[in-house]
Amino acid sequence: MKFPRSKFAVYCVLVSSWLALCATSCDEGEFESKYAASICAQKPEGVDSLNIQVTYQAGDSVWADSNSTVSKYGSFSYRNMACVSCIWKCDSLFSLSSKNKISVDLSFYCGGKEIALPTYAIDGQSHRWGEDDIDYRFVEFDERKINGDFVVETFLSPDDTTCGKFVNYAVLRLP
Amino acid sequence: MIRVLFLIACLVCVTMADTDEPAQPRKRRRHRASEFVYPYFEISAGAQYSKSKYKTESIAHWYHDTDRDEMVYDKDLYYNIYSFEGYGPRFESKVGILLFQRGILFIDLGLAWSFGDSYYKYYSRDKEKFKESGGQLCPFYGFGTKVYPFVKLVPLLDGFFVGAAVSFLVPDNSWDKYDMEYSPDEVGYKFELGNVWSVSEHYFVGITLNTAIYWSGVGSNKEYGDDEFQVYKNSKRDPVDEVNTLQLGAAVTVVRK
Numbered sequence: 001m002k003f004p005r006s007k008f009a010v011y012c013v014l015v016s017s018w019l020a021l022c023a024t025s026c027d028e029g030e031f032e033s034k035y036a037a038s039i040c041a042q043k044p045e046g047v048d049s050l051n052i053q054v055t056y057q058a059g060d061s062v063w064a065d066s067n068s069t070v071s072k073y074g075s076f077s078y079r080n081m082a083c084v085s086c087i088w089k090c091d092s093l094f095s096l097s098s099k100n101k102i103s104v105d106l107s108f109y110c111g112g113k114e115i116a117l118p119t120y121a122i123d124g125q126s127h128r129w130g131e132d133d134i135d136y137r138f139v140e141f142d143e144r145k146i147n148g149d150f151v152v153e154t155f156l157s158p159d160d161t162t163c164g165k166f167v168n169y170a171v172l173r174l175p
Numbered sequence: 176m177i178r179v180l181f182l183i184a185c186l187v188c189v190t191m192a193d194t195d196e197p198a199q200p201r202k203r204r205r206h207r208a209s210e211f212v213y214p215y216f217e218i219s220a221g222a223q224y225s226k227s228k229y230k231t232e233s234i235a236h237w238y239h240d241t242d243r244d245e246m247v248y249d250k251d252l253y254y255n256i257y258s259f260e261g262y263g264p265r266f267e268s269k270v271g272i273l274l275f276q277r278g279i280l281f282i283d284l285g286l287a288w289s290f291g292d293s294y295y296k297y298y299s300r301d302k303e304k305f306k307e308s309g310g311q312l313c314p315f316y317g318f319g320t321k322v323y324p325f326v327k328l329v330p331l332l333d334g335f336f337v338g339a340a341v342s343f344l345v346p347d348n349s350w351d352k353y354d355m356e357y358s359p360d361e362v363g364y365k366f367e368l369g370n371v372w373s374v375s376e377h378y379f380v381g382i383t384l385n386t387a388i389y390w391s392g393v394g395s396n397k398e399y400g401d402d403e404f405q406v407y408k409n410s411k412r413d414p415v416d417e418v419n420t421l422q423l424g425a426a427v428t429v430v431r432k
Binding site: 042081135137139141142143144145146147148149150152155165167168170174 | 246255407409
């Protein structure tokens, strides 16, 4: 069967238009996450393990995630870190409302006992993070050993001092 | 008559030939580079006093007081504090060119050995500091200029000189042992003055007084700190506006020019 030349030209135009349309709709911005959050906690040397639970609340929508680390003798710093992040889910959560709430609950475990730290709430209404990344680190603070830009927000010490006072357990915001 | 005319014509020709001949240019004396550029060598041996000081200003200003087990806010908090003070021998050599008997461009290479006490302290509020005694071997190198301003002008000051150089110093210490992330080299300026006396046509002997100031090879915290967040080692370094090393020295100098 012979394909008429004019029809072939029309076909080409249509395919090109479709490809162009696809390229436009597949623009980078479409897939770029508007919001991203990364919250990590470092297990102090004096405890056996650590658990971090992060709850994101945007309006009525709530999403919670948790992670834990049990490494006691990690050679590298990241082995003692437990992180929770909402790289892909943040967008759908935070776009619902401007009044977002993020709360972080940490627990230390030593000798089979759970020591809960006070809940740390990240102010979702604050203009400070807007559409930027939300980066927080919970670490034992010693400036000689911490590299990079950070702001000390506060110190979180457990009320129960069975495992230690951990007065230098700090909340660092990474700008 | 014809003979007379011929004679006149000949005289005119001779005269014209004489005047047309261009004047011979004066034979100018050619100056060769070797007549005002000479090689220059210098060696010095002497002693020096050296003082070094390093500290990094805290950004967070929070200090963990382990005695009371509480966090203390101190707006004048510093960390990675290092100091050294000592004396020792110093050797230096210079190689260069002497221009017009007066100015010198040189490169220099030297070695200083300082004996004294080094102190290492983690935080300015710490009661504990670590002392290490012994010698420090510090090589240095650089380039600069030196001038004999009164050569052939004031006989008494014929051998007087002043000099300045850009200098690089490689300090010797135990920063790694105490996890202090400072630059392994320093950059600074060296100044000297002295006088040499002739002992032969080309050789001179004299004394040199010198001083040098050095700064850490890298600059301030904000410029050179690594941005990547890590809980391991802080690579932020000392402030730029502080002289890190001061040297004062005196030496016997032998010059060949």
